Amino acid sequence: MNPTGWQQRTVWITGASSGIGAAMATALSNKGARLVLSARSKKRLETTARACTNSREIWLVPFDQANFDEHPGLVQEVIDMSGGVDVMIHNAGISQRSLAKDTRFEVDKRIIEVDLLGPISLTKALLPHFLERGSGHFVVISSLVGKFESPMRSAYAAAKHGLHGFFDSLRAEMHDEGIRVTILCPGFVQTNVSINALTGDGTPQGQMDDATRKGLTPEAFAEKAVRAIEKEKAEAYIGGTEALAVYLKRFFPGLFRRMIRTAKVT
Numbered sequence: 013m014n015p016t017g018w019q020q021r022t023v024w025i026t027g028a029s030s031g032i033g034a035a036m037a038t039a040l041s042n043k044g045a046r047l048v049l050s051a052r053s054k055k056r057l058e059t060t061a062r063a064c065t066n067s068r069e070i071w072l073v074p075f076d077q078a079n080f081d082e083h084p085g086l087v088q089e090v091i092d093m094s095g096g097v098d099v100m101i102h103n104a105g106i107s108q109r110s111l112a113k114d115t116r117f118e119v120d121k122r123i124i125e126v127d128l129l130g131p132i133s134l135t136k137a138l139l140p141h142f143l144e145r146g147s148g149h150f151v152v153i154s155s156l157v158g159k160f161e162s163p164m165r166s167a168y169a170a171a172k173h174g175l176h177g178f179f180d181s182l183r184a185e186m187h188d189e190g191i192r193v194t195i196l197c198p199g200f201v202q203t204n205v206s207i208n209a210l211t212g213d214g215t216p217q218g219q220m221d222d223a224t225r226k227g228l229t230p231e232a233f234a235e236k237a238v239r240a241i242e243k244e245k246a247e248a249y250i251g252g253t254e255a256l257a258v259y260l261k262r263f264f265p266g267l268f269r270r271m272i273r274t275a276k277v278t
């Protein structure tokens with residue numbers, strides 16, 4: 013992707029009401045992209061839109077990512093109002109802070125519906141549009157926990173690992189059709205992700221983890237993410253020293269398994 017070509021592109025971002033999604037919206041606005049912003053709260057999307065002062069056009073499309081039956085209609089609505097989508101950034105998600113043994117199945121299900129099945133459903137609804145155009149770029153905000161396991165994240169890790177399996181396969185299938193897939197794996201980023209993370213009974217944790225507080229700013233993440241998208245990278249790890257755990261797991265899996273058992277993860 014030509015870094016100067018954002019002014020000719022329409023980018024759809026889910027989870028755009030705060031954190032990484034809002035920062036990505038602002039960063040792409042600064043490059044002149046047209047934006048479709050989605051999240052559950054229209055009011056918070058309006059706050060994001062006010063910060064995107066350099067976009068020629070912005071459309072707000074609030075919805076709940078787990079309402080799968082709505083996705084085909086939403087995709088058609090977005091195409092009709094914007095004229096077409098060039099980049100789809102799957103960012104909406106929920107994290108977790110509970111042991112598997114203490115987590116109700118309904119909580120596991122909610123996390124997997126939002127974090128895994130939501131992006132899959134929306135992708136399947138949008139894919140015919142990309143195929144018709146002969147181009148398109150899916151960008152998936154996964155997590156470093158999509159590359160390795162972590163205590164207190166069993167359902168979240170399952171969902172993020174699943175994103176890699178689905179979108180890596182889609183990348184292979186769609187390469188010759190002109191469709192690209194980039195998976196971005198954030199480490200700790202200063203967002204409300206840990207505040208909103210679900211505990212075993214489904215209630216939010218309600219406080220920020222120390223590691224999250226010390227992480228990258230959303231703006232720093234967005235800057236690195238945009239560069240990775242422009243380079244059409246298949247996968248990128250964006251974080252601090254915690255990103256080294258990907259390589260530790262790959263080359264020294266036994267050592268990694270011993271270390272992760274006692275790692276501070278909240």
